[in-house]
Amino acid sequence: MVNIETRKKSALSFVVLTVAAASSVSMIGGLGIEAVESKLLPIIPLVIALPALNTMVGDYATVIAAHAGNPVERDKTFRKLALAISKSVLVNIILMISLGTTLAIMRNYEFTVSIFIKYALFIGSSISLTVAFMFFITIAIDRLLKYKKINPDDVLIPVVTSISDVLMLGLIALATFFF
């Protein structure tokens, strides 16, 4: 018979291991950033955008994956969700480009027209691509999980968030080759 102390310890170790494993996946994206560190750090607008892009991806992934996982709400609200997120993405893109540019200028970064266009294109395309990708993998993984008779509630949010995090950080690392 398992005593209470043993159960408490196993609950704690389960949480430690699962939380550490989930967070370790994010380090794959960090690997990409470390690899291009010398190219990335001089590009001040990208450095300023990095935490915002990372956080935004996590928030959107949570919203999208949480809705897909709820069978009661899914069919009724997925289209409504897609529309709401599209509007939000547009606002985010405009805000990130304007505020990011302002902050970079405050750090004495010299924006040329060419660099501004590249920065604006990168922000617009990376956010749109990542959000579209989130919808795609959420639907794909949800169908796969249903086929395998696994409850998506337990899997979708951390999986979609982790994959999207890695994608966004990978896009940032790739962008350094174009600036």
Add this chain to the structure above:
Amino acid sequence: MEAYKNHLGEIQKHPKHWAYVYEHHRRRVSLVSTKPIVLSQLFTIVASLFAGYLLDLNKESISLIAGAFILLPGIVDLEASLTGALTAKINHQTAKLKAPNWLIVSYSILFSLTVSIFASLIIGLVGGLIGYLIFSASIYKLVILSVVTTSIVALINFPLMSVFTLLVQKLRINPDNVVGPVQSSVIDIVAILAVAVVAKWLI
């Protein structure tokens, strides 16, 4: 004393982490409309861009430690996950349990802090190994960076967000609609500053 033991027993019966993470996420997304999504994102973007500004100010310090940028997303992700579960736990348990708020908050913070320290050790080892194999980074420095940074972020963030959750509850606002964007931004800012300070100290 007996009453506190009963309260503690009641608190310990509840799920520890992932159930609250999902509940926290579900309650945040129960309403689907543009306005709350846009408003929460507006706040997050502005605050996270400020965190990015701080990252740019401190990038030389952070880059002193090879492999520090590998650890940074892992640390932020760890703290975000633990803080989300912590605030959801406090929100849920203060509403449902008879235990006093200070006991629920203290137990929850202590639990999250314990998980944070052990998980950061694992993250430091994993990140350190990757950093050593690919970038010839020092495993020892990356483990110390991970554990010390995470502890600093946890010690600042957990009590702060716990008090914020209780405050928001007192104002009769649903914490799930407010705490999420605030906690993401606070974690970004504190984590970047903590990594920079610890990196300078380690050199």
